[in-house]
Amino acid sequence: MKSTENKVKFKYEYFLKIAALGQFPIVEINKNDYTNIAHARETLTAALNIEESYDLALGNFLDLEKELLMLTVEKVVDHRFDYHRAYDLNSSLNRRIVNFILSGKNYTELIASKASKCARDEAEIESALKKLTNKHYDENLDYRLMEALRNHVSHSGVAVHLVDNPDRWTVDENKQAQHLVFNIGIYALKARLAENSGFKKSVLNELPEKIDLKKAARSYMGAISNIQDEARKLVKTTINAARATITGHLEKYAALNDGNSFAVGAYSSTLHEAGAKPIMLLLEWDDVRIELERKNQSISNVEKRYVSSAICPS
Template sequence: MNYFLEPLIPDKNQNIQISPEEYKAYLEAKTQLIETILFEEKMQYLLSNYRDYEECLLKAALTDLMGEKKTYHEFQRERGEINRMVVNFLASARAYLDHGGHHLKKILKADAVPDFFPSTKASHYDSSFSYRMMEALRNYTQHRGFPVHMVSFKRSWVGESELEKNLEFTIAPKIRVEELIADKKFKRSVASELEDKGERLALTQMLRDYVERLSHIHGVTQKETQESSQQALNMVSSALDRVKHKFGPDAVNPGIAIICRSDGGRSHNEASSSLIPEFAERYRLLTDANKPIKNLSKRYVSGKAEK
């Protein structure tokens, strides 16, 4: 067998012969880099779904601020839209946590899921009611019912003096605690914790804390995989550079192929995998976008105007 690097759109017989060891190393590096990108994309989906939830609440509060009257059915449609956002978010969180081990094994070329991933998840589960509640609520939404049972709109005057006061509009999706406790399929250990939480449980603060903790888990993962991912990126870049230096920068514009061929000429009897320059940028953009979010549970967006 013969092994080559060549432009995806070669001019004549442009190729560089490589050793079997280099061929294997390039393929492994591509796999590591793609798995890193896929794992980062799952965190992006999670964060995007969380953002959709927060934007949905702001839009509903703004509608209330504008004094738009709603029928019973419009209120229920609004509750349904919030439920949709929560279900989407919980599903993406489930995908991130469940698929993470699979990606990490390939990124680190390990036979088993590295210990830091399950141990970090377990640490947050043990230390946070919000984390335990969101995990249990995720299972509930998959098998039993919607997570948001009611939506509370609140208007309150804020400010120390009459001249400084502003009318604040807020919205709070809530869970009826008795419904979860009564459902025998709801995780019993979490149900027992709900007994002293009152009749209604506000969702947003718990969800923010959960996102913050998932972001921390991802930060630990980025740190643990950085060396392997960077080595893979360097290997992919070196293959592109070899072709660029020999045939010019235009030769790598659409990408290059790593080829295993049964003879020196082109034939149907070959295996080919492509590398493209955009892999590096995609990797950097995603890892930068997914840096840990600190103190999310203590943040909120306000429309308060400066005076």
């Protein structure tokens, strides 16, 4: 059933109006304005999609790191060992790293296509980002490993085969024990990966017998962060222009409506009479995108960083 508003005949073919029943100002726009608004909304939606994908990968990476830190802290006071505890620990770490691998691979597979939707020169942007992801793949064994692990964990088995405890004492210049440093190592084993006949042979042949997944995850996240930085740079101009388009029309409408531009829609009379909804001029979700970009800063060298809770010297 069509709404009452769909039965109303409007004076203009293209116009702005608050998308609600009632008497509101109507501001005429031309076809080019309407087309630009539609394109701007598509651009900002695609831009938010890019930030959401990166935020998901980064969030899963942080969940993995937090789990490692929490388990390490627990070791300080709990030295028990039994098979149930070992299983719980392995299961927890496998869940974390699988979530990261899947979201990371989803990001690298789709970023070129997603970013291209934010630009008028779609083919050029897509090509540039595909070249960058290929460069990371060619130059970084950790990147190749994590990409290969996506299929492995999806169709064959787990990623974490070994968890060890490389705890150690630090010593002073007199070789006297100073501090006991607790740590956790997580590893994949080449022999276990080789049991999966579908595991990519070219990658398998490059791997050591014992693969440090903590190092690999950080290296992979660093590469993803670098790709995100470049994607942002490539689409920045187009995204800013899209936001400016929406902002300009909202300000134009607000000037004729006592400063109110909430829930303004761009209408085509022809499409509206056929039942189409207006294009909503909303910036609230784009504000979320901007905040995600501010929050998720570059960590392209994350493999060179680690967290310590050592007592700071006074």
